[in-house]
Structure formats: C-alpha cells, structure tokens
Amino acid sequence: METFSNFCIYHYKEIFSTNTEALDLIDKGIFDETVIIADKQTNGRGRTGKRWLSPEGNLYISFIINPVGKFSEFVFITAIAVGHTLLSLVDNLGVQYKWPNDILIDGKKISGVLIERKSYSNWLVIGVGINIVHAPLQESTCISNYCNPLSNMDLLTMLIINFNKLRKQWILNGFYDIRKAWLERAFKLNELISIKLADQLLSGIFTGIDTDGKLILKQENEDLVYFDTGELF
Structure with missing residues (x-):
C-alpha cells in the first residue's frame, strides 16, 4: 500500500473489478480515503451493467471518498478532472464531456465514470477507466493516438492532483463552477x-x-x- 495526496493506494496486478473491490473494502471497514488501481480487470463494468473491456496497459481505478454534498455531482467533477488530465498531456485536444458519464476526444470515447455507493454507508465509490494504449471498441480512442503513452501510475498521479483541485473548488463554490466548466465542453450541446x-x-x-x-x-x-x-x- 502507498499513500499519495491523502489517498491510500492499493495496486493490484489483476482484479475482478476495482469498483467491486472498493465496495468490498467498505464492508470490511475503512477509515481513510482510498484508491484501488488494477493493471487489468477480468470483469470490469460500466454504467447500466455494460462490460468495460480491460486489457493491461490502460488505467482502471476506483476512488473511495467520503463527500459532503450531492453524490450525483461527482460524476461531473470526475469527468472534468479526467479532461484536465488529458489536456495537460496535449494542448488543444478535442476533449468533450458526454452526458452523463463519458469523456470523448474528437467524438470518440476515451474514458468513462461509474459511481456507486451502498445505502447504509457514507462512502462513495467512483470508478474511472481511461484508455492509454488500447482502444477496445471501434468507436473508442486512446492516449497513445495523440502522444507518447505513460504508465497507469503516472496517469493516476496526475488524475488525483486534478481531482483534488476540483473537489476543493466544489467545496468552496458549490456546483456552479463545475457545471459551467462541464457545459463549455459538453458533447452535442444545442444540437x-x-x-x-x-x-x-x-x-x-x-x-x-x-x-x-x-x-x-x-x-x-x-x-x-x-x-x-x-x-x-
């Protein structure tokens, strides 16, 4: 286990699903905010039960956080954190946010967010997948199509920094600034x-x-x- 920016980080070579592991960890009792990262998932999942293909080389993580406020707003906070991370790699990338939980580049999916929680717990699980070197679906893309790829741990470090900045902004100013930033890159807005x-x-x-x-x-x-x-x- 490692620690970075107040997150305890559990790194697995291969795992069933980072969100499943995160939910199980909540059941066992945790006291600190945590990140689960896996090099490969054998049964990764997306929204509405869709399978998230998870070959080794991409980023698969789950944040476990204890937020104050509306859980639903974290899908937008996380999407923008992913967007800022991608934009820090390559200037002027065509990053867009597709409602409710996808991140696109030039109209192709590069990342998705899956939020889950257990009704009896205040802990929130935020799953994030980002394609680094593999684009498993025809309509998807990956970071290596635009710049030199980086390791999943290096990408995680950048994502945590951006996530924490946006979360602080959200705590101070509420959803207004987050909503505005998301809409500036909203896919098919006014269409x-x-x-x-x-x-x-x-x-x-x-x-x-x-x-x-x-x-x-x-x-x-x-x-x-x-x-x-x-x-x-």
Missing part, C-alpha cells in the same frame, strides 16, 4: 439529440444541464423534459 430510456426514445435539442446535473431536452413543442438517467445519441 438535436435522442435520449433512450428503456424502450422509449425521445428527441429534442440538448439545451444544457440544470443545477442538479439533469439533462434538459427541449422538444419540438417547446416543452422542457429533464432526465437524470438515460443514454444520449
């Missing part, structure tokens, strides 16, 4: 989109997110519909 909810598909103009992070969709009849879940197309 016609579709939102899939189970077997329902709704279309309209993506006009922004509200103060709770809900997506705002303006329909053809000018009605506004708010979403706290769904898939954006």
